Amino acid sequence: MPPPGDVKIKVRNLSFAYKENTVLKDLTLDIAALAVTAVVGPSGQGKSTLLSIFNRLWEDIPGAHLRGRVHIHLNGDYQDIYHRSCSLPALRRQVGMVFQIPNPLPMSIYKNVAFPLKLSGESNKRQKRLAVERALKQAFLWDEVQDRLHEDARHLSGGQQQRLCIARALVLKPEVLLLDEPTSSLDAAATEIVEQLIMRLKENCTIVMVSHDMAQVERVADYGLTLLGGRVVNK
Ligand code: ADP
């Protein structure tokens, strides 16, 4: 467990079920700020579910229900993200997510990264350009794409597409980044770049990453949580 002052996410007595299938049982844990926490464990143990709880992505699934509390330190204060006063659009801006399979939108590289800005109402073109460039640099992708920003993003390699998705998640300057097996579809070289990137990103962002690769966890993570039978078996 991280020292108390450095806690970004506090999970208290969290239970979660899809209809009758209870996936997480009375979890209490802390996630360290500005560090990489790896969530590991066999398939089907609720790793992806736990990530989806941190940005409320599960809420539209019929029959899914949650008990317990999740507080995330945002804008200088702990917020109960399931309290009715918590704004979902604001939460999603501050807690970004990247999935296992890169999912670029069918549009240009530039528009992919600018997309969340558009949704959040940013209309100043210069601000948009600067934010896109910053995010692409942060995602270690700028040098490879700066001359082809208006090409279709689906022409990029798998590793580049995943870094693009990371740039898209970073463009709104989230405080937390959720990564669900971000390298599992990538080859060794692309994986290495993404790992370097993750280690750099924790300077500005709290990272929670699901991984099934224990060697990767050793290389990248500061803390590890193992989920088994709905519980955390180490902290
Ligand atoms: P992991 O990421 O560790 O492989 P998941 O969180 O994806 O595990 O899944 C945990 C359990 O919840 C599994 O039994 C899975 O079948 C079930 N599950 C996951 N997503 C859904 C869903 N959308 N609807 C119903 N059950 C689900």
Ligand code: MG
């Ligand atoms: Mg999963």
